[in-house]
Amino acid sequence: MKNLLLLTALAFMTTTLSQTVTAQTPKDPQDSQVNIKRLVSQLTLEEKASLLSGRDDWSTQSIERLAIPWIWLSDGPHGLRRAPQTNKPGYGDQLPATAYPTASALAASWDLDLIYQVGQSLGEESQAQDVNVLLGPGINIKRSVLGGRNFEFFSEDPVLSGELGAAYINGVQSQGVGTSLKHYAANNVETRRMYMNSGMDDRTLHEIYLTPFEIAVRKAQPWTIMASYNRIQGVYGTQSPYLLTDVLKKQWGYQGIVISDWFAVVDPVAAVKAGMHIEMPGLNTVNDNLIIDAVKSGELDEALIDRMVTDILTIVFKAKSLEKQGVELDVEKHHNHARRVAAESITLLKNQNNVLPVNPQKYQEVAIIGEFAVNPRFQGNGSSEVKPTRLDQFLELVKREYGEQINFSYAQGYQLSNDNDFSLIDEAKEVAVSADIALVFAGLPLHYESEGIDRTHIDMPASHNRLISEIAKVQKNTVAVLTNGSAVTMPWVNEVNGILETWLAGQAGAGGIADVIFGKVNPSGKLAETFPVKLEDTPAFFNFPGEQGEVLYGEQIFVGYRYYDKKKIEPLFPFGFGLSYTDFEYSELAFSATSITDKTGLDVTVKITNSGDVAGKEVVQLYVTDVHSSLQRPKKELKKFSKIALEPGQAKTVTFQLDSRDFSYYDAIRKMWIAESGEFVVSAASSSLDIRLSQSVMLQSTQQVPLAFDEYTFFKDYWNNRQTRELLKQLVPNWIKGFTPEGKSADDAEFQDFMVEHPFIKYPYITNGEISPTQVKELVKKSQGMTYTP
Ligand code: BGC
DSSP states (O other), rough: OOOHHHHHHHHHHHHHTTTOOOOOEEEEHHHHHHHHHHHHHHHHHHHHHHTTTBSSSSSBBBGGGGGGGGOOEEEOOSSOOOOOTTTTTSSSSSBBOOOOOOHHHHHHHHHHHHHHHHHHHHHHHHHHTOSSEEEEOOOOOOOOOOOOTTTGGSSHHHHHHHHHHHHHHHHHHHHTEEEEEEEETOOOOOOOTTTEEEOOOHHIIIIIIIIIHHHHHHHOSSEEEEESSSEEEEEEEEGOOOOIHHHHIIIIIIOOEEOOOOOOOSSSHHHHTTTOOOOOOOOOOOHHHHHHHHHHHSSSOOOHHHHHHHHHHHHHHHHHHTTTTTTOOOHHHHHHHHHHHHHHHHHEEEEEEGOOOOOOOTTHHHHHEEEEGGGGGOOOBBBTOOOBBBOOOOHHHHHHTTTTEEEEEEESSSOOOOOOOOHHHHHHHHHTTTEEEEEEEOEEEGGSSBBBBBSSOOOOOOHHHHHHHHHHHHSSEEEEEEEEEEEEOOOOTTTTSSEEESSSSSTHHHHHHHHTTTSSSSSOOOOOBBOOSSSGGSTTTTGGBTTTTTEOOTTTTTTTHHHHHHHHEEEOOOOTTBBBBEEEEEEEEEESSSSSETTTTTEEEEEEEESSSOOOOEEEEEEEEEESSSSOOSEEEEEEEEEEEEEETTTHHHHHHHOGGGGGGEETTTEEOOOOEEEEEEEEEEEETTTEEEEEEEOOOOOOEEEEOOOTTTTTHHSSSSHHHHHHHHHHHHHTTTTTTTTTGGGGOOOOOOHHBBGGGGGHHTTTTSSSSHHHHHHHEEHHHHHOOO
């Protein structure tokens, strides 16, 4: 079908329109631009306006007269949710596709190659199902543990989120399929998501919420970016000239197109002006007409429409030219791949007395308890819901794979339909007591985590918690095997010997879980989000989900581990934490220099040795601390990471390159990243609370930073700055003299604090007219253009 349409389109373009446009999809990008330019010049205003919204639920507009084809956009992100046709919503009737582990699981792998491969596989599936753009990845920061879509997002950390996002995008796009990086920006709450204003200061916006998008855009250039529902600093994501044009296009050099989240557009004219290309979905022409009227009335410049249409056609023709024919969905291969991915993501949180792995020499009778073992929860609720090609069940799978060596018994333990029914616990205890080990499958039922709804607490159902505690009373080898998309509390943490976080592990999750439990795969997942002891400990506790349309990002840059570090709050399990069946030693932390400038950067090497007796993988994390900063900074921030595989006894040296951005903060007044001179500590760590080696480096900045003084800058700041002090000395010598001890120079003036701690504009009054309003203006004017080295 797809091929036929494209061929018809291309034939139509080359024959019917030969006088007007050479419409083969050209190989040379320059030719392609010329052709697109010609095409745009052929379009009527009405046709151009129609291209600024979708054709229906899942496709872009086509213009048959000019053989402009449409392309297919489809959810994502961790499996394809393709509707049978572009004009069907595709909930329930979607085509089967491989359901990979969801983003929170993928992130726990910390494995860029793995995520790239997942992207490749999703790209292949998209090609097989005629989809041109996969709507993902979702890289919004997990600001609150209550966020309803946390299972769909990667991390609380901007660098980790951005790097994983870039790997995913590069993987998908390597297959000739585009992505949609979403949801731009600061879309971290589901409550009233169509209107909620994410209220925050500029520094927080840039350092925490924009950085992941910046990394993904710069490293992967997603074909599309999805503008979010919410407002950011008072402006809708779809209507923000600052975010869509100034930051995205001008600062980061974004080359693709911006599409709206579904039904996100409020004012289509404002959206186009801001830099948004396509409103999705496109169900009628109401908004097209508003755009046409705005052009006719002169409110909207048609040249802008032409530029937007040019961008759109560039992506459309690129997508069409990269379509592959005859790609088949390889169900078996992708299912097995999804199993490997699940195993790589699983995070071992506790393994007292080496209760895991299970092997037949140690345990002959294994009790499997909990309905999730037969009725797995493998994904989250909402637009990312995939219809799996298959679905493995743990109990069935382990009986098949290990049934000859091990006896398995099973008890349901709880009912997924009733959180407070404890009637199945006694039976489960009987099963557990007669076994050598009990694996208790528990976690969050489907309705606990969903797009569109935030959580109100982070507890598992009472029946699951009670079950784990009761089993632990009768079975010393109790392992909680958790299924949940985001953080939960664990009141029984000290009662069990093992805790295995399996996330929402996708359709082949059961196999991945079995591989880890039975030791075929050594667990290597690490938390990409902090697990708190209790909700009250979390950074956004007072400001989530917001009220009266406003959510205040009151914790500012102190999100996730940045907050727990600063407040010295011990989490249940820290960011970056995850155990292995082996041990890793860190040694020989070395720097390329002891002092650097912002231009030279720093190479850091560290040696990691597998000191245990099984092969394993370690995620090495590099954190940077600014020892003295003029602004508040987190105790440390993740800047680099690397996942390495090591055989027993093997050692590898990992190299990281830090550049000035890794030492910088975002200065909201000067609107720039600043790396201040001074001491920085660089630490190699196995988790955010397990720093293995640290070393200092001195940074000497060469940046020339605008002074940015104005009439509201305090007198003290003018006085403390060498250059502006000279101006003051010239401007108001007599006033300064009044504070200078006899025989001393002006530089020795002794001002009492209350004299100098005022904005400069108040000094005509404070000096009883000695400093005049004109002199205030003069000083401000003279200080403009002055710079300093931070
Ligand atoms: C979600 C997006 C999704 C889109 C299309 C929206 O409600 O926020 O993530 O891609 O629907 O289903």
